[in-house]
Amino acid sequence: MGLTITEKILLKHTKLKKIHPGEFIDARVDLCLGNDITAPLAIEEFEKSGAKKVFDRKKIALVPDHFAPAKDMASANQCKRLADFSRKYDIKHYFEVGQMGVEHALLPEIGLALPGDLIIGADSHTCTYGALGAFSTGVGSTDLAAAMVTGEVWLKVPESIKFIFRGKLNKWVGGKDLILHTIGDIGVDGARYMAMEFCGETIEKLPMEDRLTMCNMAIEAGAKNGIIAPDKITSQYIRSIKNKAKPGIGRVYSSDKNAKYRDVKEYDCRRIGPLVACPSLPSNVKPVKALRDVSIDQVVIGSCTNGRISDLRIAAKILKGKKIRSSVRLIVIPATQKIYLDAMREGLAKIFIDAGGVFSTPTCGPCLGGHMGILAQGERAVSTTNRNFVGRMGDPTSEVYLSNPAVAAASAIKGRIAHPEEVI
């Protein structure tokens, strides 16, 4: 029996000769990650363990991004614990404000996540790096602590579901819509404990940033990881990284033809239009056109899901020369410093500000109801982020609608959920 790409990468990181789904393994990690919310708990556990050193100072990434730049004194203390720990143990990949960005946008951008890597992160959206052909999964703080001591993580080898996407993408449709369509189809637990493997002619042509968006939201279907086999687009992306944070171009794996899948799903992309996930689950997906009477108070464009330069370009294309509705707050947050600079250089920042929006320094901020755009009682937002749970962006009575950047920008102009065609 052949192996899936997920099984091959896991096998390579164990001392075993073969593995099978359902088996428990101790696997070596190439990188482990924490942020200003999850790393403080991990640091406490690390210190309690009595460990004198970390397993490898070059294989740990600490990114204060959730409540950073620090939103209050308590958050400042949490960020400081990352800085202090990094200094004490000489952690190579610590990113202070000024270098930091939203972790899952930052790490691929600087080449810290490469094909064939096994990456764990104390953040559920760590599954993002599967877009590069890595096995990458979210874990808890104690897992991070244990990995910082031993360099290993315990995992259950997941079964895989293959998702085949065929047909040309419709206008204003991107990776966000493909993953929302998928989650809408299988549900928020449809891939619970499993690997989601995305493939097919549509994926083969899909730009890397859209692939990152798709794998980013694999967790919203309950998956352990999302993954796309590396190809030309992957190698072009990696080659284009300047001043890579670690050497090499990774190891390319792909699934065997006779690999075993729990299920195979096929989607015809010609039938997928721009989609919106309505409150309060990412699986509550409807076409934009069915939601035109939903008025909104805020639009957020950013996050590890859709805060990359291609996302900002799409939003700017819609907003160029236009004004947003006066009753709406538009908050645009480039996910990293590089994206911020590129957006300035390309004139995108000016387009957002001229339209009546704000353009902020990188942070996860509003996505998780942290800061920089919290919703008041009963308010409604369209957001390019990844979760629309009760109270996710602020008051428990507020509501979040998830969309791609084009729909978010169009909605800011209209003051209600709108299709890009309505404003362009």
Added chain:
Amino acid sequence: MYKGKAFKFGDDINTDEIIPARYLNTTDKADLAKHCMEDADKGFAKKVRRGDIIAAGKNFGCGSSREHAPVSIKAAGVSCVIAENFARIFFRNCINIGLAIVESPEASKSVKTGDTLAVDIASGLVKNITRKETYRIEKYPHFMQRIIKAGGLMASIRKSSSKNKKKE
């Protein structure tokens, strides 16, 4: 054996509901306990008594990886969480920190808020004392039992590293 009153929740209870991000600027267990389950049941932290049990539907603990979620449940005094099944990061966090969790579709279906339950992991049964019913529990794989027996992941790696040292 865990014995206490049940608090019943539905499907897909996510970690944002269990401990909203607005309280994540601390790792203090007592502070986190004060806001346990706040966006799913606002008064929960005040109502819950030491030893009580959460019973929920499918995919309990989905969403964010925040370990603060099981930490807040444990610190609020909850002795055990029963669900039809759990989201994977929440599940591993509970195993790693030593919060008792059991999967029991039967219990998930039948238990109501206020029922008095007795969970006996060793015998693989949940007893509903109020309704005089018994439900089966899914057994943990041996690999996880090892971590649970050691008292959590960090204790388990300490144990295995001291074993290795002895071998040397």
